[in-house]
Amino acid sequence: MAPSKILSLPPELHCEILSHLNRSHHVAAALVCPLWHCIISSAPFQNKRLPYSTNPPRPRKWLAANSILFSARLKMKMTFGCTEDSKELQPRFFWRYGDCGDKRYFEITNSGLLDEPALIKPPNPTLDKPERFYIYGKIITLKTHDGTEVSRPSRFQTKLFDLEDITTVKRLAQRTAEDVVPRIPAAAALGCMGDMEFVIQIAEVRGESNAPNFPRPCVDSF
DSSP states (O other): OOHHHHHTSOHHHHHHHHTTSOGGGHHHHTTSOHHHHHHHTSHHHHHHTSGGGTSOOOSSSEEEEOHHHHSSOEEEEEEESSSHHHHHOOOEEEEEOSSTTOOOEEEOTTOGGGGSBSEEOOSOGGGSSOOEEEEEEEEEEEEOTTSOEEOSOEEEEOOOEEGGGSOBHHHHHHHHHHHHGGGSHHHHTTTTOEEEEEEEEEEEEEEGGGOOSSOSSEEEEO
């Protein structure tokens, strides 16, 4: 069917079609056309990417990450270094096209979905007061500027962040990478100079008072 005929369908049919997508395919669908981006960005679809809309909150004190962050499909390219020029460069974001094993990525740096809320707070009254947070997750793959690839994942716990500093998907991913990547041994050995390419996965965000008792911040290669 020609694109013009597809776009001639009523908006409610587009919504019905897109409602059958797995949320891991939302990012790709949003790039098809402005109409689909508008639908995928709407509140009902955005709620599907926030875990507590489909799963009951865990009893402990934590915040859940937007599915874009915990899907293990998000790749970033960032420049690390000490020069003034490198500090001004913005990260680029990419999304894995297919399922596990598929190496195809497409750029989503300008996607509005990266400006969505990064976290959702469970209905837990103990989280009503302001608090600082640790971010937990994995750097699944990392490639340094000279082509060296680190294939073994690195689990991490970040430094403490204020909630207003990690509000959107893009901001949380960038702040996490700025803190974690320089501490990965393979990157640290190079002085973290130049471009780094890596796949990042955010698992959860915990309040300062509910973090595990091990040295932090930390990066654990395994």
